[in-house]
Amino acid sequence: MRVNSIEPIFFDVIPAELQPAKLYISIEYGAVLHLCCCGCGRTVSTPLSPAQWRITYDGQSVSLHPSVESDGFACESHYVIQNNRVEWVERLPKQSAQSRRLADHRAVESYFEDRTSAKNGPTEISDTDKRSRRSWLQRLKRFWR
Numbered sequence: 534m535r536v537n538s539i540e541p542i543f544f545d546v547i548p549a550e551l552q553p554a555k556l557y558i559s560i561e562y563g564a565v566l567h568l569c570c571c572g573c574g575r576t577v578s579t580p581l582s583p584a585q586w587r588i589t590y591d592g593q594s595v596s597l598h599p600s601v602e603s604d605g606f607a608c609e610s611h612y613v614i615q616n617n618r619v620e621w622v623e624r625l626p627k628q629s630a631q632s633r634r635l636a637d638h639r640a641v642e643s644y645f646e647d648r649t650s651a652k653n654g655p656t657e658i659s660d661t662d663k664r665s666r667r668s669w670l671q672r673l674k675r676f677w678r
Contacts, residue, residue, distance in 0.1 A: 534553075534572045535570065535571055535572050536553060536554045536570040536571075536572065536619055537570075537618065537619050538554065538617055538618055538619060539554050539555065539556045539567065539570070539595075539614055539617055539618075539619055540554060540555050540556065540617065541555075541556045541558055541590065541594070541595040541617070542555050542556065542557050542558065543558050543559070543560070544557050544558070544559050545559070545561065547559075547566070551566060551567065551568050551576060552568070553568050553572070555567060555568075556595060556597070556614065558588060558590075558595065560581075563580060563581040563582060564578060564579070564580055564581060565578070565579045565580075565581060565586065565588060565597060566578050566579075569603055569606060569608060569610055570601075570610060570612055570614075570619045571603070571608040571610040573603075573606060573607065573608040573610075575603065575606050575608070577601055577603065579597065579601065586598065586599065593617075594616040594617040595614065595616075595617060596613075596614060596615045596616055597613070597614040598613065599613075600612060600613045600622055601613070601614070602624075609624055611623065611624050
């Protein structure tokens with residue numbers, strides 16, 4: 534069944550099972566997870582970063598931008614989450630969606646290149662940061678099995 538409102542849930546540990554109409558948010562891991570709002574049951578993962586998705590939380594409601602496009606899913610849902618409401622958006626034409634994904638990919642690459650580049654050359658990622666990233670990815674992989 535299609536979802537028209539969603540409840541934010543902040544988490545420290547990825548839940549074993551996601552519930553419909555819940556938006557699971559981890560600031561620590563920079564991730565937002567939810568079941569597709571069309572009701573198909575697929576897990577949607579939106580990584581938080583200035584080059585990808587961002588959330589706004591006002592103490593009661595949450596907004597997620599930009600829109601969520603379920604291109605890889607059979608449902609092909611497209612919606613925006615604004616103040617806990619799911620606002621359904623018309624699907625983009627296939628070519629426009631592909632162009633937008635390519636532009637998004639370039640924006641992400643550029644963002645991370647800028648972050649790792651300094652005036653004196655690239656900065657090193659600490660071993661602690663590397664372990665933390667691996668740990669987060671391992672948890673996500675276990676969750677998706």
